[in-house]
Amino acid sequence: MAKVKLAESKINKIKEICASFGNQPGEAINVLHKVQGEFGYLPAEVQEVIAMELNVPVATIYGIVTFYSFFTMIPKGEHPISVCMGTACYVRGAEKVLDEFKRQLGIGIGETTADGKFSLNCLRCVGACGLAPVVTIGDKVYGRLTPDMVKDIINEYNQ
Amino acid sequence: MAKYKMHILVCGGTGCTASQSVEIADRLKSNLLDKGLDKEVQVILTGCFGFCEKGPIVKIMPDNTFYTEVKPEDAQEIIEEHIIKGRKVARLLYTDPEKKEHVADAKHMGFYKKQLRIALRNCGFIDPENIGEYIACDGYAAVAKCLTEMTPQQVIDEIKLSGLRGRGGGGFPTGMKWEIASKNHADQKYVVCNADEGDPGAFMDRSILEGDPHSIIEAMTINGYAIGATKGLVYIRAEYPLAIHRLQVAIAQAREYGVLGENLFGTDFSFDIELRYGAGAFVCGEETALIHSMEGKRGEPTFKPPFPAQSGYLQKPTNVNNVETYANIPIIILKGANWFNKIGTEKSKGTKVFALAGQINNVGLIEVPMGITLREVIYEIGGGIKGGRQFKAVQTGGPSGGCLTEKHLDTPIDYDNLIAAGSMMGSGGMVVMDETSCMVAIAKFYLEFTCEESCGKCSPCRIGNKRMLEILDKITKGNGTMEDLENLKNLAGVIKDTALCGLGQTSPNPILSTLTNFWDEYVEHVQDKKCRAGACKSLMQYVIDQSVCVGCTACARNCPVNAIQGEKKTPHTINTELCIKCGTCIEKCKFNAISIQ
Numbered sequence: 001m002a003k004v005k006l007a008e009s010k011i012n013k014i015k016e017i018c019a020s021f022g023n024q025p026g027e028a029i030n031v032l033h034k035v036q037g038e039f040g041y042l043p044a045e046v047q048e049v050i051a052m053e054l055n056v057p058v059a060t061i062y063g064i065v066t067f068y069s070f071f072t073m074i075p076k077g078e079h080p081i082s083v084c085m086g087t088a089c090y091v092r093g094a095e096k097v098l099d100e101f102k103r104q105l106g107i108g109i110g111e112t113t114a115d116g117k118f119s120l121n122c123l124r125c126v127g128a129c130g131l132a133p134v135v136t137i138g139d140k141v142y143g144r145l146t147p148d149m150v151k152d153i154i155n156e157y158n159q
Numbered sequence: 160m161a162k163y164k165m166h167i168l169v170c171g172g173t174g175c176t177a178s179q180s181v182e183i184a185d186r187l188k189s190n191l192l193d194k195g196l197d198k199e200v201q202v203i204l205t206g207c208f209g210f211c212e213k214g215p216i217v218k219i220m221p222d223n224t225f226y227t228e229v230k231p232e233d234a235q236e237i238i239e240e241h242i243i244k245g246r247k248v249a250r251l252l253y254t255d256p257e258k259k260e261h262v263a264d265a266k267h268m269g270f271y272k273k274q275l276r277i278a279l280r281n282c283g284f285i286d287p288e289n290i291g292e293y294i295a296c297d298g299y300a301a302v303a304k305c306l307t308e309m310t311p312q313q314v315i316d317e318i319k320l321s322g323l324r325g326r327g328g329g330g331f332p333t334g335m336k337w338e339i340a341s342k343n344h345a346d347q348k349y350v351v352c353n354a355d356e357g358d359p360g361a362f363m364d365r366s367i368l369e370g371d372p373h374s375i376i377e378a379m380t381i382n383g384y385a386i387g388a389t390k391g392l393v394y395i396r397a398e399y400p401l402a403i404h405r406l407q408v409a410i411a412q413a414r415e416y417g418v419l420g421e422n423l424f425g426t427d428f429s430f431d432i433e434l435r436y437g438a439g440a441f442v443c444g445e446e447t448a449l450i451h452s453m454e455g456k457r458g459e460p461t462f463k464p465p466f467p468a469q470s471g472y473l474q475k476p477t478n479v480n481n482v483e484t485y486a487n488i489p490i491i492i493l494k495g496a497n498w499f500n501k502i503g504t505e506k507s508k509g510t511k512v513f514a515l516a517g518q519i520n521n522v523g524l525i526e527v528p529m530g531i532t533l534r535e536v537i538y539e540i541g542g543g544i545k546g547g548r549q550f551k552a553v554q555t556g557g558p559s560g561g562c563l564t565e566k567h568l569d570t571p572i573d574y575d576n577l578i579a580a581g582s583m584m585g586s587g588g589m590v591v592m593d594e595t596s597c598m599v600a601i602a603k604f605y606l607e608f609t610c611e612e613s614c615g616k617c618s619p620c621r622i623g624n625k626r627m628l629e630i631l632d633k634i635t636k637g638n639g640t641m642e643d644l645e646n647l648k649n650l651a652g653v654i655k656d657t658a659l660c661g662l663g664q665t666s667p668n669p670i671l672s673t674l675t676n677f678w679d680e681y682v683e684h685v686q687d688k689k690c691r692a693g694a695c696k697s698l699m700q701y702v703i704d705q706s707v708c709v710g711c712t713a714c715a716r717n718c719p720v721n722a723i724q725g726e727k728k729t730p731h732t733i734n735t736e737l738c739i740k741c742g743t744c745i746e747k748c749k750f751n752a753i754s755i756q
Contacts, residue, residue, distance in 0.1 A: 024455075025455060026455040028456075029436065029452065029455050030435075030436065030455075033397060033436055033438065063457050064455075064456070064457055067440060067457040067458065067614070068437075068438030068439050068440050069438070069439035070397055070398070070437075070438035071438060085359070086359035086360045086516075087359045087517070087554065087557070087588065087590045087604070088359075088360045088514075088516030088517055088522065090359075091517045091518060091592055091596055091601075092517070092518070093742075096741055096742060099739070100719065100741065103719070103720075103739070123398070124357065124359040124441075125358075125359045125360055126173065126177075127172075127173040127174060127362035127365055127366075128173060128174040128211070129174070129211060129360065129362070129514065129516040129522050129523075130174050130211030130212045130213075130522045130523060131174065131177060131178065131211075132516065132522070141177035141178075143177065143178070146743075147719065147741045147742070147743055148717055148743050148746075148747075151719075
């Protein structure tokens with residue numbers, strides 16, 4: 001991974017967040033939640049600063065980041081698309097909808113389009129099983145989807 | 160509290176909120192304000208009503224009118240017709256699918272008739288962000304009774320006598336768990352509520368937290384008193400923002416009212432609750448993994464013993480219970496163990512909440528007494544299979560459970576019967592499948608989930624499940640052999656016997672149960688290279704029947720990859736090399752000319 005030098009202000013922000021949890025290693029997950037909320041993702045350089053502040057090896061932080069699916073090391077797109085692959089959506093055809101998103105955007109799961117506009121992910125159950133299959137884009141929920149609706153939905157965001 | 164003549168309850172659960180229920184509530188309020196009725200009629204955003212299929216739901220009290228599929232633009236009509244003129248808006252009432260008649264109130268709807276709501280007693284009834292409404296429904300009376308009239312041992316005995324078992328999946332007797340934790344002495348003990356609902360297709364814990372958060376706070380306090388713990392922690396998924404918000408509001412209100420904090424109810428017992436956020440790991444539903452995650456570590460399970468009741472969070476005795484288990488506690492204390500243990504079967508007392516989903520007419524959240532049959536749940540509450548198709552299987556217990564078939568439909572549902580049938584209660588996901596679901600593909604779906612979520616600590620789960628997934632992938636692509644099926648059986652047995660934690664040990668269940676109940680379908684995939692459900696893409700081709708096709712071009716126009724050729728008014732053909740088998744053409748063809756072979 002290419003090294004990015006973090007701006008001083010960003011390093012200070014991370015230090016501030018760590019300090020707000022008393023620099024306790026036991027608070028690592030809460031720190032990561034907060035930092036990801038701030039920066040959108042957790043690149044290696046950010047993890048190094050956190051490890052230094054909490055006084056644990058970088059491997060420990062990296063181990064936590066890669067263990068939990070909520071944490072990501074890749075920046076999400078401007079419009080993050082999440083296709084629900086919970087069982088209810090799956091048996092009502094979520095896979096076909098996912099395939100169509102992949103085809104239309106030309107990216108795979110966990111990837112972001114080259115222009116940074118869209119990223120594609122799967123999630124497990126948003127709890128709107130009555131609307132299955134469900135896709136969320138940002139905070140908006142789209143229900144009862146079929147593959148032929150995908151193109152129009154993407155176009156909503158391309159204007 | 161202000162008194163109102165009527166209440167309009169609007170579902171504020173995640174499903175209905177996704178279909179604009181907040182806007183509906185706002186429009187109802189502004190319409191009431193316009194008519195000068197805002198002091199007479201109150202609009203309340205409640206927790207989930209359960210009938211998600213027909214959401215958003217609006218219920219009018221006291222006449223119990225149940226409106227379904229309400230849109231924001233219907234708000235004005237509801238106020239003008241129903242509230243002012245007293246005439247029900249017929250077009251928004253639920254229509255009985257068999258009698259084709261409108262059903263005016265919830266009590267007479269098939270979906271609710273056989274339900275018994277204990278854990279969900281307040282969901283869809285009270286405003287979850289108002290502690291006053293919870294207290295008006297006997298809230299915090301149970302904890303007051305425990306603290307002022309009962310000894311900790313009496314509380315434990317009452318829960319033991321009730322026969323309540325853990326609702327998170329395992330079914331361990333709750334009272335016994337509390338007793339073990341109470342007998343371990345330490346300077347500090349912890350009570351933990353497991354709200355890390357990771358089972359795809361299950362959302363009962365979230366619905367309880369969103370609809371009745373105070374019941375969890377009250378139950379945890381009772382638990383703390385019973386085992387001698389002064390600190391409670393709720394481990395909740397970060398993916399549940401609404402539930403987190405409601406819980407935070409509830410905790411703040413409880414502290415303000417003095418039902419949480421120092422010297423509760425004038426006694427020397429103190430108790431407080433903090434939240435801990437999960438970060439998306441299915442294995443954290445396992446209690447030892449959950450505890451490690453709360454300590455800020457990777458959520459990997461450890462071998463038991465020591466049990467959390469001996470050495471849990473920060474090596475202190477810790478009692479972990481699931482949300483739904485807790486939701487049962489206050490009402491058991493108030494109504495008595497002998498009321499609770501009359502409901503259900505001999506070894507499984509009370510009710511269970513299920514998230515009913517899949518190819519079924521009434522998708523939603525239901526609570527039924529233990530001992531009800533799958534047939535009653537699927538056909539009476541669930542309203543039967545969607546589109547009048549044939550029932551094929553029902554999956555219970557999520558990735559740890561199995562698929563049950565026609566022959567299990569009349570089995571009474573309880574912990575032991577489900578295990579005997581090769582599945583399990585699990586957290587309560589219940590996914591119904593019809594003939595369009597391929598059972599090999601379903602087994603593969605669950606295994607993909609397990610492989611992705613395996614924490615990687617023990618090799619049977621990490622490597623064994625991966626090997627099983629590869630075999631299943633081979634079978635669904637038409638390259639399987641009979642030897643593969645034998646290998647699958649053997650591997651599944653080994654993983655079941657040797658994996659470290661409960662999740663690993665149950666991970667082969669979806670495969671074992673489908674191998675047992677749908678052996679023919681596996682053999683068909685292997686020997687005939689056929690998928691009867693038409694779900695395994697590699698094993699099928701889309702074909703246009705030349706004698707039926709009239710050349711209307713509907714398929715060709717809608718094909719996303721332009722794989723269909725043909726002149727107008729002459730039969731079309733599909734280029735199978737380009738075809739991505741998305742199924743759009745079948746949906747668009749009005750003449751049933753396209754089939755899967």
